[in-house]
Amino acid sequence: xxxxxxxxxxxxxxxxxxxxxxxxxxxxxxxxxxxxxxxxxxxxxxxxxxxxxxxxxxxxxxxxxxxxxxxxxxxxxxxxxxxxxxxxxxxxxxxxxxxxxxxxxxxxxxxxxxxxxxxxxxxxxxxxxxxxxxxxxxxxxxxxxxxxxxxxxxxxxxxxxxxxxxxxxxxxxxxxxxxxxxxxxxxxxxxxxxxxxxxxxxxxxxxxxxxxxxxxxxxxxxxxxxxxxxxxxxxxxxxxxxxxxxxxxxxxxxxxxxxxxxxxxxxxxxxxxxxxxxxxxxxxxxxxxxxxxxxxxxxxxxxxxxxxxxxxxxxxxxxxxxxxxxxxxxxxxxxxxxxxxxxxxxxxxxxxxxxxxxxxxxxxxxxxxxxxxxxxxxxxxxxxxxxxxxxxxxxxxxxxxx
Amino acid sequence: xxxxxxxxxxxxxxxxxxxxxxxxxxxxxxxxxxxxxxxxxxxxxxxxxxxxxxxxxxxxxxxxxxxxxxxxxxxxxxxxxxxxxxxxxxxxxxxxxxxxxxxxxxxxxxxxxxxxxxxxxxxxxxxxxxxxxxxxxxxxxxxxxxxxxxxxxxxxxxxxxxxxxxxxxxxxxxxxxxxxxxxxxxxxxxxxxxxxxxxxxxxxxxxxxxxxxxxxxxxxxxxxxxxxxxxxxxxxxxxxxxxxxxxxxxxxxxxxxxxxxxxxxxxxxxxxxxxxxxxxxxxxxxxxxxxxxxxxxxxxxxxxxxxxxxxxxxxxxxxxxxxxxxxxxxxxxxxxxxxxxxxxxxxxxxxxxxxxxxxxxxxxxxxxxxxxxxxxxxxxxxxxxxxxxxxxxxxxxxxxxx
Numbered sequence: 001x002x003x004x005x006x007x008x009x010x011x012x013x014x015x016x017x018x019x020x021x022x023x024x025x026x027x028x029x030x031x032x033x034x035x036x037x038x039x040x041x042x043x044x045x046x047x048x049x050x051x052x053x054x055x056x057x058x059x060x061x062x063x064x065x066x067x068x069x070x071x072x073x074x075x076x077x078x079x080x081x082x083x084x085x086x087x088x089x090x091x092x093x094x095x096x097x098x099x100x101x102x103x104x105x106x107x108x109x110x111x112x113x114x115x116x117x118x119x120x121x122x123x124x125x126x127x128x129x130x131x132x133x134x135x136x137x138x139x140x141x142x143x144x145x146x147x148x149x150x151x152x153x154x155x156x157x158x159x160x161x162x163x164x165x166x167x168x169x170x171x172x173x174x175x176x177x178x179x180x181x182x183x184x185x186x187x188x189x190x191x192x193x194x195x196x197x198x199x200x201x202x203x204x205x206x207x208x209x210x211x212x213x214x215x216x217x218x219x220x221x222x223x224x225x226x227x228x229x230x231x232x233x234x235x236x237x238x239x240x241x242x243x244x245x246x247x248x249x250x251x252x253x254x255x256x257x258x259x260x261x262x263x264x265x266x267x268x269x270x271x272x273x274x275x276x277x278x279x280x281x282x283x284x285x286x287x288x289x290x291x292x293x294x295x296x297x298x299x300x301x302x303x304x305x306x307x308x309x310x311x312x313x314x315x316x317x318x319x320x321x322x323x324x325x326x327x328x329x330x331x332x333x334x335x336x337x338x339x340x341x342x343x344x345x346x347x348x349x350x351x352x353x354x355x356x357x358x359x360x361x362x363x364x365x366x367x368x369x370x371x372x373x374x375x376x377x378x379x380x381x382x383x384x385x386x387x388x389x390x391x392x393x394x395x396x397x398x399x400x401x402x
Numbered sequence: 403x404x405x406x407x408x409x410x411x412x413x414x415x416x417x418x419x420x421x422x423x424x425x426x427x428x429x430x431x432x433x434x435x436x437x438x439x440x441x442x443x444x445x446x447x448x449x450x451x452x453x454x455x456x457x458x459x460x461x462x463x464x465x466x467x468x469x470x471x472x473x474x475x476x477x478x479x480x481x482x483x484x485x486x487x488x489x490x491x492x493x494x495x496x497x498x499x500x501x502x503x504x505x506x507x508x509x510x511x512x513x514x515x516x517x518x519x520x521x522x523x524x525x526x527x528x529x530x531x532x533x534x535x536x537x538x539x540x541x542x543x544x545x546x547x548x549x550x551x552x553x554x555x556x557x558x559x560x561x562x563x564x565x566x567x568x569x570x571x572x573x574x575x576x577x578x579x580x581x582x583x584x585x586x587x588x589x590x591x592x593x594x595x596x597x598x599x600x601x602x603x604x605x606x607x608x609x610x611x612x613x614x615x616x617x618x619x620x621x622x623x624x625x626x627x628x629x630x631x632x633x634x635x636x637x638x639x640x641x642x643x644x645x646x647x648x649x650x651x652x653x654x655x656x657x658x659x660x661x662x663x664x665x666x667x668x669x670x671x672x673x674x675x676x677x678x679x680x681x682x683x684x685x686x687x688x689x690x691x692x693x694x695x696x697x698x699x700x701x702x703x704x705x706x707x708x709x710x711x712x713x714x715x716x717x718x719x720x721x722x723x724x725x726x727x728x729x730x731x732x733x734x735x736x737x738x739x740x741x742x743x744x745x746x747x748x749x750x751x752x753x754x755x756x757x758x759x760x761x762x763x764x765x766x767x768x769x770x771x772x773x774x775x776x777x778x779x780x781x782x783x784x785x786x787x788x789x790x791x792x793x794x795x796x797x798x799x800x801x802x803x804x
Contacts, residue, residue, distance in 0.1 A: 017452045026456045033452040038444055041676065045443060049622055050419045050435040053753060054428045062623060088490060089671025091645035099533065115657060120646035120671060123659040127644035131501065131533050140657060165655075214672065220451055221464060221675035242529035243493035244522035253567075253758055255517060255542060257525040269491025269522060270616065273623035274443065275677050351455060356655055 006288040008297050009370045015285055016218075016368040023373045023380075025352045028164075028192060028330045028363030031218030031282070040281035041274060049273075065280075066224075066245075066271045067264065072283045073226050076217075076291060077190060077209065078200035080231055085263045086224045086279075087271055090191060090212040092241065093227040095124040096266055097208035099240035100233070101156040101185040102128075102136065104207075108155035109136045112184075116143040116163035121189055125158065128240075143168060147175060154184045161199070162192035162328030165355045167320040169197075169328050173204040180205065191215060194226075196298065196329035198291040201228055208233070216329065216365060217286065219279035227266050234262040243268035285367065297366035298329040301374050305331045305362060308378035313385045319359065330363045341390035343397075350380045408690040410699050411772045417687055418620075418770040425775045425782075427754045430566075430594060430732045430765030433620030433684070442683035443676060451675075467682075468626075468647075468673045469666065474685045475628050478619075478693060479592060479611065480602035482633055487665045488626045488681075489673055492593060492614040494643065495629040497526040498668055499610035501642035502635070503558040503587040504530075504538065506609075510557035511538045514586075518545040518565035523591055527560065530642075545570060549577060556586045563601070564594035564730030567757045569722040571599075571730050575606040582607065593617060596628075598700065598731035600693040603630055610635070618731065618767060619688065621681035629668050636664045645670035687769065699768035700731040703776050707733045707764060710780035715787040721761065732765045743792035745799075752782045 006012050017033045018024055024032055048060040057063045070084035077084070087093075098111065111125055122138065129136040141149055143163065150157065157179045162169045176186050188209040193199050195216030201209055209228040213219035229237050239259055244250045245267035248258040259265035302320070309316055309331075316333035335341055335358060342354040352362040362377070384390050408414050419435045420426055426434055450462040459465045472486035479486070489495075500513065513527055524540065531538040543551055545565065552559065559581045564571045578588050590611040595601050597618030603611055611630040615621035631639050641661055646652050647669035650660040661667035704722070711718055711733075718735035737743055737760060744756040754764040764779070786792050 017448070019453045019455070022455070024455060030451075030456045032455065033447065038447045038452075041443055041447060042440055045435065045440045045622070045680070046419070049432075050440075051421045053421070053424070053426060053434065054432045054755065055748070055753070056623070088494070089645070091647075091671035092490070092494065092643065095643065118646075119649070119655050119657065122657055123644045123646055123649060126659045127642050128533075130640070131530075131642050132535065134535065212672070220447070221458070222672050222677070224674075225671070238532070240529050240533050241494065241497060242525045243491070244520075244525055245493075247521070247525060251758070253521050255521065255524055257528045269493035269627070270614070270624050272626075272674055272677050274680055275624070275674050278447070278676055346457070351457070353456065356653070 003288055005290065006285065008289055008293045008366050012285060012289065012367040013370065018368060021349045023350045023377045025350065025362040025364070025369065025377060027365030028215050028361065029353055030221060031215055031365065032368050034218050034282045034285055036281040036284055037220065037278045041277050044274060044277040062271070062273050065273065065276050066267060069276055069280060069283065070226060072287060073194070076286060077194055077228065078198065078202050079228050080202050083231060083234065083263055084226050084228050085266045086226050086276060087267055088225055090189070090210055090225040091120045091124050093210035093225045094121050094187070094189060095128055096227060096239060096241050097187045097210050098125055098156060098158060099128055100237040101187050101208055102132070103238045104185050104233070105155035105183070108153060110154045111136060111138045111156045111158050112146065112149060112154045113138065113158045114141050114143045114146050116166065116168065117158070117160045118164050118189060118191060121158065121160065143170065147178065150178050150182055150184060152182050154182065156185050156187055158187045160189035160191060162196065164192055165359045165361070166332050167328045167330040169326050176204045176206055192328050195286065197295045206230060213279050217279070218282040220275065223275055223279050224272055227263070229263045229266060237265070239265045241268045245269060245271065289367070294366050298364050299324050301364040301366060301369065301371065302327060302331050304371060305364070305374050305378060308375065309333065309381055312378060312382035315385050329365070330361055332359050332361045334358045335360055337390050340395040341384055343395040344384045344390045344392070345380060348380050348384065350377045405690055407692065408687065410691055410695045410768050414687060414691065414769040415772065420770060423751045425752045425779045427752065427764040427766070427771065427779060429767030430617050430763065431755055432623060433617055433767065434770050436620050436684045436687055438683040438686055439622065439680045443679050446676060446679040464673070464675050467675065467678050468669060471678055471682060471685065472628060474689060475596070478688060479596055479630065480600065480604050481630050482604050485633060485636065485665055486628050486630050487668045488628050488678060489669055490627055492591070492612055492627040493522045493526050495612035495627045496523050496589065496591060497530055498629060498641060498643050499589045499612050500527055500558060500560060501530055502639040503589050503610055504534070505640045506587050506635070507557035510555060512556045513538060513540045513558050513560050514548065514551060514556045515540060515560045516543050516545045516548050518568065518570065519560070519562045520566050520591060520593060523560065523562065545572065549580065552580050552584055552586060554584050556584065558587050558589055560589045562591035562593060564598065566594055567761045567763070568734050569730045569732040571728050574608070578606045578608055594730050597688065599697045608632060615681050619681070620684040622677065625677055625681050626674055629665070631665045631668060639667070641667045643670050647671060647673065691769070696768050700766050701726050703766040703768060703771065703773065704729060704733050706773060707766070707776050707780060710777065711735065711783055714780060714784035717787050731767070732763055734761050734763045736760045737762055739792050742797040743786055745797040746786045746792045746794070747782060750782050750786065752779045
């Protein structure tokens with residue numbers, strides 16, 4: 001942490017822009033806007049791009065930005081220094097991680113995942129398996145069945161720590177240890193973990209991990225992803241997406257590819273400088289908060305939302321585990337009229353989201369959400385559900401892309 | 403074109419920010435800043451991300467932005483409507499194009515390219531070939547030898563139209579026609595073509611093309627890339643990088659991948675909204691200029707720079723073809739002291755760049771560079787070369803990343 005530590009919510013709430021009349025419980029999908037972002041991006045556009053032009057790759061540090069930002073993310077996910085590289089999207093970083101992991105276990109053909117994994121991870125794996133053309137199988141089980149299914153047939157255990165629909169959390173330490181005992185390589189998706197709860201990649205001995213920065217980390221829409229490679233793999237891992245920025249000497253413009261040392265090889269093309277600048281402004285806040293404090297507040301907010309909604313709305317069925325250690329930073333309820341109910345909530349300023357077939361999701365982001373907002377949201381949920389507002393015709397029309 | 407047409411340079415020069423005392427001849431590496439960018443990005447950050455939050459995917463059109471921007475690029479590269487998709491980086495879009503192209507020709511094992519292709523294209527091909535593991539060969543020839551080497555052994559012809567070092571231009575129409583006569587699929591990299599000269603993808607019958615938008619198109623550092631898929635391939639092409647945004651129903655969150663129709667399937671992950679907004683502001687200019695006029699001015703500027711430098715500096719050897727039809731929008735000279743000379747030029751405000759081993763590149767971007775700038779640059783080049791300023795010790799230190 002740099003500078004003075006910030007108290008979660010008490011000091012951080014004022015550092016975010018939140019529109020009047022909105023209770024924002026969708027920071028697990030797109031984090032709210034940190035106040036410093038617009039100024040930072042404006043400065044990069046005018047002073048760096050505008051005035052420095054091509055020189056800014058050196059003078060403004062654009063070239064080393066993905067590595068430097070990666071090191072700031074590293075603190076938040078318990079990663080060693082110089083093990084995290086920024087760039088591209090989570091889909092692509094998951095692809096790189098899975099490709100490298102499969103290369104470590106060439107004799108085994110099963111990628112084990114679960115039905116709680118985010119679909120793009122599964123789709124990217126399908127694409128990779130087709131490109132490999134070596135008879136790999138993507139095996140999907142219920143989340144609860146994963147641990148018992150670990151065996152020496154499995155090449156890679158490929159999971160998202162926190163389920164995007166239910167908020168159920170895997171035991172990363174236990175699964176990683178059991179996987180390693182069977183020589184299974186692990187790839188963890190931290191989309192709903194980074195910035196939501198303490199992650200300890202080095203401590204659990206994770207092999208590869210990837211995540212996005214536009215959810216809890218508030219990096220902005222389409223913010224760059226991160227990729228973690230454990231130090232023991234970093235100089236041997238194959239970068240299947242072997243772009244020039246991951247070359248040992250990118251500016252030698254050699255005709256043949258030679259990977260850079262360490263996680264640097266996982267860079268692909270020209271980094272997204274403007275998007276990364278927005279993320280940097282958000283990290284100016286993250287650098288100054290303790291994740292243990294974020295986590296304690298998140299669990300408290302979750303307990304409160306569960307208690308209030310269950311007390312007020314027996315129609316909603318909790319699908320998030322009650323046990324703290326099995327929960328991420330969201331609370332989800334199943335409700336047959338969930339889509340319509342969420343539209344009615346959004347119309348009343350309570351922004352959560354809906355995931356098919358019947359899940360209403362409420363994300364808890366303690367940097368800018370506190371007990372008052374949760375209590376107020378519970379009241380409005382009651383009005384919509386118990387008052388049957390959700391049955392009104394205007395909320396039945398399915399037109400949202402998200 | 404929308405609104406009133408803009409005269410190239412006469413009307414467009416005032417629409418760019420260029421720092422005092424700089425003659426910017428590196429728009430072929432990073433285009434200059436269009437004045438509208440900072441305001442546009444600021445609006446997207448504050449009004450869309452800040453106020454609309456997650457709703458902006460619908461209300462601000464973020465979800466359809468990659469397709470809409472692709473259609474604006476389409477006009478500049480002679481592509482049919484709905485054949486161009488934005489996202490990721492050129493390295494990744496070249497990878498997707500090559501993977502799809504190889505799938506069309508599964509019995510053939512040779513990817514033919516040349517030593518003038520940009521290295522990342524070659525590196526990505528190496529990575530893809532390794533992942534495929536089916537004995538493909540990446541065959542590299544001198545640019546002049548490519549045409550004669552086309553044969554029914556070749557699966558894919560994989561070229562950059564304009565050589566990043568020399569500015570030499572391939573005859574895309576002729577090579578594509580000859581390739582097709584031999585059932586070879588073509589992948590064209592338009593990095594140094596898009597916005598530099600008229601491209602006629604539909605007219606030449608190109609199969610796949612990819613390009614970046616941070617050079618002549620002035621989209622900003624790390625601006626998103628584009629991918630073109632010919633309509634005849636679009637519903638059959640395999641998206642090897644099969645992310646959720648390319649799924650037929652991304653928000654159904656199905657466990658299995660089903661590609662979207664058309665070029666939409668080439669989307670991968672969450673699009674870079676902020677970077678795309680910067681590009682949109684630049685396209686507000688491009689929408690209103692004619693590429694034929696850009697091209698005519700570029701060739702004129704090139705002729706002028708060649709004549710002036712050759713007259714003043716016999717030490718420099720022109721490596722760009724003199725013939726207009728064989729030239730892109732840059733002029734390059736070989737000079738043994740090129741690195742030092744370029745440092746000396748930059749110190750005097752003439753910003754070009756250097757490419758190993760001995761190439762001094764000068765990009766010509768008629769939207770904001772005119773004859774006066776070229777004449778002034780030639781004078782300063784003479785001062786540095788003939789006056790032997792480049793020999794000074796301060797210009798010998800190699801420290802630039804670009």
